[in-house]
Amino acid sequence: MQPAARRRLLVVLASLTLALLLADLAGWAGADRLRSVGGLVLGPVQRALSGAPHDELAAVQAENVRLRTVAAEQQHRLDELGRLEELLGSGVTTGRTLVPARVVATDVSPLGGRSVTIDVGSRDGVRPDSTVVAADGLVGRVTAVSPWTADVQVLGSAGSVVAVRVGPAGTLATVSPPAAGDSESRPRGSLRLTGVVPATPVVGDVVRTLGSVDETPYAAGIVVGTVTAVDPDRGQLTRSATVRPAIDVDAIDVVGVLVPTARSTTRPTTRPTTRPTTLATTGPTTGAPR
Template identity: 75%
Template sequence: MRRRLLVVLASLTVALLLADLAGWGVADGVRRAGGIVLGPVQRALSGARPDELAAARSENVRLRTILADQQRRAADLDRLDELLGSATTAGRTVLPARVVASDLSPLGGRTVTLDVGSRDGVRADSTVVSTEGLVGRVVEVAPWTSDVQVLGSAGSVVAVRVGPAGTLGTVRSPLAGDTESRPRGSLWLSTIAPGTAVVGDVVRTLGSVDETPYAAGIVVGTVTAVDSDRGQLTRGATVRPATDPDAIDVVAVIVPKPREVPRPTTASPSALSSAVARAGGPVPATASHPTGGGR
């Protein structure tokens, strides 16, 4: 009899926890009713043997562990839905992943380990993104895991376009001896004058051949300050990363799409006119033809 009552109490505990999490209005009523109905039961159990009480406590711990695991899984699914519905992954083939380890480099920067690897289709130099934007690139791949060099790590340089005009530049971690004061975790943007960045400009990846190591158009961050003009050839600026490196959790690995069909080229009418005139033939108004090309 007492064992059955212990099971009833444990089940009601879980029911109340779920009601509170779901925000049900009946939770208070259930709690009050439980106090009235189960009061005598609790008094009866006060004389339970130690082994029965220990079993009840153990079952309660087990149920709470199950509940916490379900909460974590639900939170991961919510973040994954948000990521797959974001502009960062729109129109791309991606492989969802979760960060399972993180390591700070003594040279500066961070490396994170994902729970996907070569058996899942991950390749080195693949772009890794979060809902907010660029996370980094895959640097090492094992059968079931892969390591990602996070944006801003030492030696990580990303070609970018800045602002509405798409000014070309590069983003990296601040260099040693930097004369500008930059907030912790910020990035250093370098552009060629007169293409000067302004505060508020969005910085996006320029992109690479076959989308490796960086796919094009991924948000890198936002310009928060512009360096003083000291007559140098390049102009610098401070960029706040779109993704917080200390809070990377659910991410997506972009699956590269290599070019399979050569891009066609179009010859200008003037060039065709000269060629045809030398051959002594008629001159067409326009013409275009594929001449092949590399990937």
């Protein structure tokens, strides 16, 4: 219906409604009959007026929903690109070959921990025991590979133990999920640090991966987390502590798989340089110079 026609109908409707109101207020005996006639006349007009705007409103609402969906998808893609740029620009990937990936599925183990599926596989150069990282640090390791996807055991899963170095001194230790019989109460999602050599960790110490041969399953120097609490000294030889992981396992999205680079040539050897020593002769000499 055209806007001009709709305005004329609104004027007619308002006039008839006003006439019915005045008739009721005046107590006119024919008001009931006028009301019934008005209903017959105004009913189709009201339906015509209400029908068109309702259809238009429904169309506008549907378009609004579509535009919001498109905007949300575009924002999600921008967020992913931002996280990918952050990953590629982080120190985690410096000097390493990286296969970017996105988490497409997740599974929580009844025994504790989490595994995720990423959208890259053997066709992309991914192989089992590859290190998986995010911009903030270690995610976990690849446990199974198919042509197009790979399964990743996330840091802190049941049975996972990672060799690490702690603090500026690089003290040797391991991190693992809290055990059922752990004497200390640890926050959800935290890790248990166990020293390998006698040493006392300090709150705030950064924990990094020790590294493995050919960088499998864990490349060296990847941030695992930060020491947040040190367990009381109960006379044990080594001290344990609580570590907060560098990544949020509940919000893993864009990750990178580090492609291991096997050493193809022998490592060059070096020998320390020795300096010749000069022996000094003391005491009298015999003979005269000629």
